[in-house]
Structure formats: C-alpha cells, structure tokens
Amino acid sequence: MRIITLFFLLLAHLGFSQTAENYLEKIRNNEALLTAFFQQMPKGGDLHHHFSGSVYAEPLLERAIAEDFYLNLETMAVSKTKPEKGNWQNFSTLKSEGKLPFYEQQVMQTWSIKDYNGSVPSDDQFFDSFMKFESTIKGHFAEGMLELKKRAISENVSYIETQLSTIPCDMNVADLSDFDSKLRQAAAQKDEKAVLKLLDELYKALQQKDAKKYATDFNTNFIAKLHKDLKIDDERFTMRYQNFVLRFMNPVDLFKNLSIAFISANDSKLVAGVNIVSPEHAENSMKDYWLHMVMFKYCNSKFPEVKYTLHAGELTLGLVQPEDLTWHINTAIHIAGANRIGHGVDIAYEENSYDLLRHMAKNNIPIEINLTSNEFILKVKENRHPFTLYKEFNVPIIISTDDAGILRTNMTEQYVLLAKRYPDVSYATxxxxxxxxxxxxxxxxxSVKKQLLKDLDARFKTFEAKFSKN
Incomplete structure (x- = not known):
C-alpha cells in the first residue's frame, strides 16, 4: 500500500507535462515503482499459458489436505487412493502425528519453485512437479479457472488463452501399432512424402474408430459446460482454450490425440487452437521432433482454419548437443507452418537465423516471450536471452507467463523484468x-476480438490519464 501511495504522490509533484512514457523512464531501476506502474497498466492477453502450471500450489495443497489424500513421503506426489508401492501416508495421519507443517513445506518446495535451492536441476524441478500434484486438479477445473480469472482481473489482464486439458480418449489403437515403426523409419530418412502417405492411412483408420465423438464430447460436456456454468466471459475478462498433445507419446498415440485435437478446435469457437507440450529436450521429443512437425502439417491440410502455436527452441547450449539447437524453430515454421512460436530461446543458434527472423517478421509470426520461465528452466536471461534479437528484426513480440503457479510469478512481473532488463524498450513499444x-x-x-481491443483502448485511456494530473 505504501508503494502505491508513493506512486501517486510522485505523480502529483510531476506536473501537467508528465506522461506514462517519461515517468517509466524515471523509474527504470526501481522494481517497487515498476511493479506499481505495471500492476495498474492494462496487459492485454496472456497467450502462452498452461492451466495446471498456472494455479498456485497453496489451493492445491489445501484441497489435498481437506480431502485427505495420500502423500508420498519421498517424492511429495499425492494420490486420492493409496498406491500399492511406495512410502505413502494420508494427511490426517501426518496431522495427528504433528508432522503436517514439515511436509506442507516440503510439498510447496516440490510443487513449485518456492525457496528453490538448486538441490535438483532446475528443469527437473519444473517439469517433474506437474505429475506430483496432478490428482488435485482432476475434478476441480472450475476452482482453478475462477482463481485464474480473479487474479487476471486484479492485475488488469483482460484475456487468457490457456491449455486447459488433454482430450480424454480410450480408443484402442493396438491394431495400428505397426505405424509406429513405419513412421519412424520414414522420418529417419526425412522422407516427408512417405510420412504423409502413412499419416493419411492412419488418419482414415482413426476416423473409422469414430475419432470425432471424442472431440464432440470434450467440446460439449467439458469446455462449453465449464465455460458457460462459470460465466467465464464478462465485461472484464475473456478466456479461450488451446488443445494440446504430449511430446513423449509414441507416434500412433500422439497422432490420434493430435487428430482429435484438430477436430475439436475446428468444431468449437471456444477452442482457439492446438499446441504440443512436454520437455523439448526429452528423448522422444528429440527423436520424433521432425515427425511431429510433419503431423501438424498433415492436420493443417485437413483443417486449414485451425490455428496452432508450437513450443519450439526451448533449448540452450549444454542442455542438448550444439547441432540440436540449429533446426527446431526452422522446422516448426517451414514444415509445420506454426502461426506462433512459444519460447524460441535457441534462435541465435538456428541455421540461417537472420533469414528465419526476417521470415517471421515478414509473415507476422509472433514469438511468445516467457522471461521468468526461461530464466529458471534454461538459466537464460538478460543479454543471453534472444529478446533483443527478435526485437531488432521486428518480429512481433508477445509477453506471457508460461506457468505462473509453479514459477511463483505473474504477468506484472514479466513486464517489470522487461522494462528493467531492456531499457531501450520504450513505453510505446x-x-x-x-x-x-x-x-x-x-x-x-x-466481434470478441474487436470488443477486447476496444476495451483495451478505454483501459489505456484511463491509465494514461493518471499521469496528466497534478
């Protein structure tokens, strides 16, 4: 409260000539003043956003305790029922034994980066956390969505495009397992024509197994129902959803899920697009990366109106071999045809990176910049981060949070980091x-996008008017 008060006292003494732009220049090196400034500034949309990683750990832990989940005392994973293997204890017993405060602290430090001390690699700390709290998310999407909406409104974010859930699918594809080896053999030869032919055969087989019904059920009984029942959209806030698939799956299973994800996005106005997630540097992710990009190309040929953004180049020197840094963003754009790129951290290492950057700028392919995420997971920040490279080549830039809950951050902090670390970025930019x-x-x-832009105009007019008062 004192910071906010100081903010307005300073404004009162700056005179009629004060503008948001010149005030920002005066506070570049003061994080408290920057926080007060950006907390109140309208922040548009958060487009790189994972639902489960954006809910803070506190309500998840509270739920696990209230519902008396079992806690693995070694890994800090939780389960609603007691697994047969492992050292599991329910929270009520831990409480009765006086051990609950200790384990609450351990859980918070495992499910998020709170008090991170470097005892495990940062990328493992981040990616391993999801499975540990996953069971607290199931059946409780509503609570998380309302938490995210409330937080967005409080910091003047008007739109979130979140990756909410994978699409449940119990389709039996055991009879199609031969396609795994065939697709990987063709991909090893970079035989795109052969891969596309195999995908066409596989796609037809999936349609015979009624793939569309899974998309329809997801759209109707999950997305639309939640969205309507919670009254997510109102005059202050709007939310849309991205379907996503998991990189670590074998080709047939991944393509099955990808096909259903595209069908879902094609059939629902609430499903804004499609994505692919999981660690990009993991074994299957690296082995099948090119194949995955061809899969997106194939699905785009079937559903050309569906948009998709791809996690690409979330890599850095040392995490993978140098040659693995040279082609992921190129392939996501030139083969998969991505409409946006998420992370793009290895752009400086990409083959013909200047040509790639020019192509992104010319074709309005934006980059989703996640400063806190890239700093924690990849240890890339400040002038090691390619933000300036994208800016210099006029690639459209979007500022986003990635996984604000696990990373203990928010959208305001992303703009604070941006303004402090890159002083040449003006208020207008x-x-x-x-x-x-x-x-x-x-x-x-x-019409929804038009209204959001109109609302953003009004929000900025109100925000900037604060700086003309004496």
Missing part, C-alpha cells in the same frame, strides 16, 4: 506488446 496479446490471439469470433 511495451504498449504494442500488450496489444499484440489480443491481435495475435487465436480468438475465432471477430
């Missing part, structure tokens, strides 16, 4: 990034 969060969203309804 930052404002453009805010608008990019709406303009480059995958919202299908043009």
């Amino acid at each position: 930052i404002k453009q990034y805010v608008y990019n969060g709406i303009n480059y969203s995958f919202i299908q309804d043009a």
Whole structure:
C-alpha cells in the first residue's frame, strides 16, 4: 500500500507535462515503482499459458489436505487412493502425528519453485512437479479457472488463452501399432512424402474408430459446460482454450490425440487452437521432433482454419548437443507452418537465423516471450536471452507467463523484468506488446476480438490519464 501511495504522490509533484512514457523512464531501476506502474497498466492477453502450471500450489495443497489424500513421503506426489508401492501416508495421519507443517513445506518446495535451492536441476524441478500434484486438479477445473480469472482481473489482464486439458480418449489403437515403426523409419530418412502417405492411412483408420465423438464430447460436456456454468466471459475478462498433445507419446498415440485435437478446435469457437507440450529436450521429443512437425502439417491440410502455436527452441547450449539447437524453430515454421512460436530461446543458434527472423517478421509470426520461465528452466536471461534479437528484426513480440503457479510469478512481473532488463524498450513499444496479446490471439469470433481491443483502448485511456494530473 505504501508503494502505491508513493506512486501517486510522485505523480502529483510531476506536473501537467508528465506522461506514462517519461515517468517509466524515471523509474527504470526501481522494481517497487515498476511493479506499481505495471500492476495498474492494462496487459492485454496472456497467450502462452498452461492451466495446471498456472494455479498456485497453496489451493492445491489445501484441497489435498481437506480431502485427505495420500502423500508420498519421498517424492511429495499425492494420490486420492493409496498406491500399492511406495512410502505413502494420508494427511490426517501426518496431522495427528504433528508432522503436517514439515511436509506442507516440503510439498510447496516440490510443487513449485518456492525457496528453490538448486538441490535438483532446475528443469527437473519444473517439469517433474506437474505429475506430483496432478490428482488435485482432476475434478476441480472450475476452482482453478475462477482463481485464474480473479487474479487476471486484479492485475488488469483482460484475456487468457490457456491449455486447459488433454482430450480424454480410450480408443484402442493396438491394431495400428505397426505405424509406429513405419513412421519412424520414414522420418529417419526425412522422407516427408512417405510420412504423409502413412499419416493419411492412419488418419482414415482413426476416423473409422469414430475419432470425432471424442472431440464432440470434450467440446460439449467439458469446455462449453465449464465455460458457460462459470460465466467465464464478462465485461472484464475473456478466456479461450488451446488443445494440446504430449511430446513423449509414441507416434500412433500422439497422432490420434493430435487428430482429435484438430477436430475439436475446428468444431468449437471456444477452442482457439492446438499446441504440443512436454520437455523439448526429452528423448522422444528429440527423436520424433521432425515427425511431429510433419503431423501438424498433415492436420493443417485437413483443417486449414485451425490455428496452432508450437513450443519450439526451448533449448540452450549444454542442455542438448550444439547441432540440436540449429533446426527446431526452422522446422516448426517451414514444415509445420506454426502461426506462433512459444519460447524460441535457441534462435541465435538456428541455421540461417537472420533469414528465419526476417521470415517471421515478414509473415507476422509472433514469438511468445516467457522471461521468468526461461530464466529458471534454461538459466537464460538478460543479454543471453534472444529478446533483443527478435526485437531488432521486428518480429512481433508477445509477453506471457508460461506457468505462473509453479514459477511463483505473474504477468506484472514479466513486464517489470522487461522494462528493467531492456531499457531501450520504450513505453510505446511495451504498449504494442500488450496489444499484440489480443491481435495475435487465436480468438475465432471477430466481434470478441474487436470488443477486447476496444476495451483495451478505454483501459489505456484511463491509465494514461493518471499521469496528466497534478
């Protein structure tokens, strides 16, 4: 409260000539003043957003305790029922034995980066956390969505495009398992024509297994129902959803899920697009990366209206071999045809990176910048981060949070880091990034996007008026 008060006292003494832009220049090196400034500044849309990683650990832990989940005393994973293997104890017993406060602290430090001390690699700390708290998310999407909406409104974020859930599918594809080896053999030869032919055969087989019913059920009984029942959209906030698939799956299972994800996005205005997630440097992710990109190309040929953003180049020197840094973003754009790129951290290592950057700029393919995420997971920040490279080549930039809950951050902090670390970025440029969060969203309804932009105009007018008062 004192910081906010100081903020307005300073404004009162700056005179009529004060503007948001010149005030920002005066506070560049003061994080408290920057926080007060950006907390109140409109922030458009958060387009790189994972639902389960954006809910803070506190309510998840509270739920696990209230429902008396079992806790693995070694890994800090939780389960609603007691697994047969492992050292599991329910929370009520831990409480009765006086051990609950200790384990609450351990859980918080395992499910998020709270008090991170480097005892495990940062990428493992981040990616391993999801499975540990996953069971607290199931059946409780509503609570998380409302938490995210409330937080967004409080910090003047007007739109979130979140990756909410994979699409449940119990389709039996055991009879199609031969396609795994065939696809990988063709991919090893970079025989795109052969891969596309195999995918066409596989796609037809999946349609015979009624793939569409899984998409329809997901759209109707999960997405639309939640969205409507919770009254997510209102005059202050809007949310849309991205379907996503998991990189670590074998080709047939991944393509099955990808096909259903595209069908779902094609049939629902609430499903804004499609994505692919999981550690990009993991074994299957690296082995099948090119194949995955061809799969997106194939699905795009079937559903050309569906938009997709791809996690690409979330890699750095040392995490993988140098040659593995040279082609992921190129392939995501030139083969998969991505509409946006998430992370793009290895761009400086990409083959013909200048040509790639020019192509992104010319074709309005934006980059989703996640400063806190890239700093923690990859140890890439400040002038090691390619933000300036994208900026210099006029690639459209979107500022986003990635996984604010696990990373213990929010959208305000992303803009604080941006303004402090890159002092050549003007207020006008930052404002453009805010608008990019709406303009480059995958919202299908043009009237919704138009209203969000109109609302953003009004929000900025109100915000900037504060700086003309004496």
